[in-house]
Amino acid sequence: MRLPSPIExxxxxxxxxxxxxxxxxxxxxxxxxxxxxxxxxxxxxxxxDMRTIQPCTHxxxxxxxxxxxxxxxxxxxxxxxxxxxHICKDPRRxxxxxxxxEKETDLISLEKSGKFNGHYFIIGExxxxxxxxxxxxxxxxxxxxxxxxxxxxxxxxxxxxxIILGFNPTSVGDFSASLIARELKPxxxxxxxxxxxxxxxxxxxxxxxETLGSALERRS
Amino acid sequence: MRLPSPIExxxxxxxxxxxxxxxxxxxxxxxxxxxxxxxxxxxxxxxxDMRTIQPCTHxxxxxxxxxxxxxxxxxxxxxxxxxxxHICKDPRRxxxxxxxxEKETDLISLEKSGKFNGHYFIIGExxxxxxxxxxxxxxxxxxxxxxxxxxxxxxxxxxxxxIILGFNPTSVGDFSASLIARELKPxxxxxxxxxxxxxxxxxxxxxxxETLGSALERRS
Numbered sequence: 001m002r003l004p005s006p007i008e009x010x011x012x013x014x015x016x017x018x019x020x021x022x023x024x025x026x027x028x029x030x031x032x033x034x035x036x037x038x039x040x041x042x043x044x045x046x047x048x049d050m051r052t053i054q055p056c057t058h059x060x061x062x063x064x065x066x067x068x069x070x071x072x073x074x075x076x077x078x079x080x081x082x083x084x085x086h087i088c089k090d091p092r093r094x095x096x097x098x099x100x101x102e103k104e105t106d107l108i109s110l111e112k113s114g115k116f117n118g119h120y121f122i123i124g125e126x127x128x129x130x131x132x133x134x135x136x137x138x139x140x141x142x143x144x145x146x147x148x149x150x151x152x153x154x155x156x157x158x159x160x161x162x163i164i165l166g167f168n169p170t171s172v173g174d175f176s177a178s179l180i181a182r183e184l185k186p187x188x189x190x191x192x193x194x195x196x197x198x199x200x201x202x203x204x205x206x207x208x209x210e211t212l213g214s215a216l217e218r219r220s
Numbered sequence: 221m222r223l224p225s226p227i228e229x230x231x232x233x234x235x236x237x238x239x240x241x242x243x244x245x246x247x248x249x250x251x252x253x254x255x256x257x258x259x260x261x262x263x264x265x266x267x268x269d270m271r272t273i274q275p276c277t278h279x280x281x282x283x284x285x286x287x288x289x290x291x292x293x294x295x296x297x298x299x300x301x302x303x304x305x306h307i308c309k310d311p312r313r314x315x316x317x318x319x320x321x322e323k324e325t326d327l328i329s330l331e332k333s334g335k336f337n338g339h340y341f342i343i344g345e346x347x348x349x350x351x352x353x354x355x356x357x358x359x360x361x362x363x364x365x366x367x368x369x370x371x372x373x374x375x376x377x378x379x380x381x382x383i384i385l386g387f388n389p390t391s392v393g394d395f396s397a398s399l400i401a402r403e404l405k406p407x408x409x410x411x412x413x414x415x416x417x418x419x420x421x422x423x424x425x426x427x428x429x430e431t432l433g434s435a436l437e438r439r440s
Binding site for chain 1: 223261265268269
């Protein structure tokens with residue numbers, strides 16, 4: 001049935017987002033309408049405001065440029081070279097250990113654990129084939145050049161101390177990790193991977209064979 | 221961990237919506253950022269544009285006022301009295317049969333079936349107690365007054381021909397239906413309910429006891 005065009009428009013836009021089908025988008029549209037004009041203005045504004053976010057020029061984590069750096073008189077290129085996220089800027093973190101992750105949300109989860117004090121590098125969501133897309137290879141080249149030019153302080157002579165490949169423990173994740181490891185080997189003293197085994201709090205009875213296999217293989 | 225404030229703001233606003241937890245909101249935030257500024261502007265604009273939508277003054281279905289009626293010189297009250305949705309305005313529909321539904325999405329689903337040619341009336345989502353909220357009682361009073369004043373053409377002397385109570389086949393839905401039926405009885409010649417039984421295409425083997433009971437009870 002025909003809906004008023006602003007509603008149709010909103011549903012179409014929202015349905016483009018992952019994990020939101022037209023059905024949920026429709027429900028959300030009517031819910032927003034019930035919440036009223038102020039809520040709609042606030043949500044619309046919140047989305048518009050996100051346009052001030054740019055990727056960190058070191059690790060690609062979304063970052064808000066300080067206002068002074070966003071001055072219209074600043075040279076654009078220079079300004080881009082400066083934009084670093086709060087992790088890359090933090091002098092208390094060890095810059096010679098870099099964890100490569102797929103997504104921003106992976107970074108957030110790892111960061112929440114409070115157990116990692118190095119830097120990150122976001123390579124972007126790995127395709128189902130496990131082979132990186134062209135733009136991801138460009139990011140990888142960017143990481144290599146950062147290490148070589150010692151823009152990420154490295155252990156000397158274009159090497160960093162350690163690169164951790166923090167990908168999902170799946171066959172796709174493993175395959176990409178092996179490709180990336182080969183690429184990055186010349187730029188780091190050590191390549192490592194996240195541990196694999198029984199999740200803490202999990203039960204042996206309900207663990208799948210692969211997990212049990214890894215837990216046995218990597219017993220310590 | 222600390223996220224740039226426009227991202228935090230967006231996640232907070234989005235998490236207020238039903239069926240969207242902070243986790244999905246976070247994923248959507250980063251996805252939008254990856255989609256880029258144009259997509260964010262379009263989605264923000266789409267939400268802002270929804271503010272032109274007002275409820276139909278007869279059935280409460282969200283409706284876009286024609287631009288002429290939105291003229292700033294028009295008397296506001298008068299303009300509100302005029303705003304009717306495309307269903308309420310459609311002269312080919314039978315106005316003396318009114319289906320009371322909970323939500324806009326229920327109306328859309330029923331309308332898609334193409335089997336109903338009367339008018340609708342949206343009472344709003346029924347609370348888990350089954351007892352209507354105060355604002356829902358006001359809507360009910362509004363419906364009664366529409367019928368009495370014959371603003372919804374009625375069968376004469378403040379009666380309409382039929383009111384269908386189109387609620388979910390649950391105990392809460394049944395309970396509210398019985399309350400609403402009592403309220404509306406003086407204003408209609410007939411009160412009816414949606415049929416209940418086996419869903420078309422369903423299998424007897426997998427139907428639950430309640431459904432099978434209804435199917436037997438209402439066999440024809």
